Amino acid sequence: MSKNCNFIEKLRETGLRPTKQRVKICEVLYKREKTFHFTINELVKKISEENNEKISLATVYNTVHAFKKKGYLKEITLNNDSTYFDTNTSHHHHFYDNSTKELIDLNDEDVEKIQIKKTLPGKKISSVEILVKVDNE
């Protein structure tokens, strides 16, 4: 979903009623320059900072999962305590900063094409994801 989107229209188009909670969440997620990596907790915190009326935790969960199902968010592969989501839904990889616990995008074109030389009979590859963990030098 793009930064200067008419969120109300966009939501309606995809069959999601544009409630004020959903529009507010859209603004927090998509009205920004860079892609946004977040956990549900971080999102809840951001919303309550920007909003005078609070949004229920259950609504945040519902909305994030609805957006994921519609393809507006991607869930990210990490073995951490909490689940991360990403507003960048194109195919890409990630750096994970062990010291700050932050995720950073690693674009497809910044990785030399990966060749998997092993095949599994009867199975086809659906995705190849790279996680590059980094530490301070």
Place this chain on the structure above:
Amino acid sequence: MSKNCNFIEKLRETGLRPTKQRVKICEVLYKREKTFHFTINELVKKISEENNEKISLATVYNTVHAFKKKGYLKEITLNNDSTYFDTNTSHHHHFYDNSTKELIDLNDEDVEKIQIKKTLPGKKISSVEILVKVDNE
């Protein structure tokens, strides 16, 4: 830890008291041909199948984390519900079968060398992990 290890000696060497619970867990984990990928729940189930006396759930958690700290187990990067561990502690990658929810080893030499063309200032790469998700054909 190798298949035909003297677990009692090996544990003692690394400063872990060889209790009967730990030795039993070693047997379940390492007395097998192939590397073993498991969740805590699966491990508890395997133990109770092979063992007449039950081992407390807390002990299984304690032991798995102690083994991980000693480098006998590796925790695996997956955004699933439960956390996976791996008895193969060498550097390697994984297939994840979406239909069976199983992990399969993908050795380092089965992947063409990965070149990351982007660098992060002040950060050094500590690991590069690939997760290849597969579905039925």
Place this chain on the structure above:
DNA sequence: CTTCTAATTTAGAATAATTATAAAAAAATA
């Protein structure tokens, strides 16, 4: 503009995975 229906929000309960606690048991040491 009001009425109706279905979707959505909400607070709080339920669940599941994991960690903490503190007493009892076992292992190592003297």
Place this chain on the structure above:
DNA sequence: TATTTTTTTATAATTATTCTAAATTAGAAG
């Protein structure tokens, strides 16, 4: 064998997430 330290254990606590059912809201129809 006595003593000290580590480990196990059952249970409680915690955390993230999902469920539930009642109240509210959005959109459609009149």
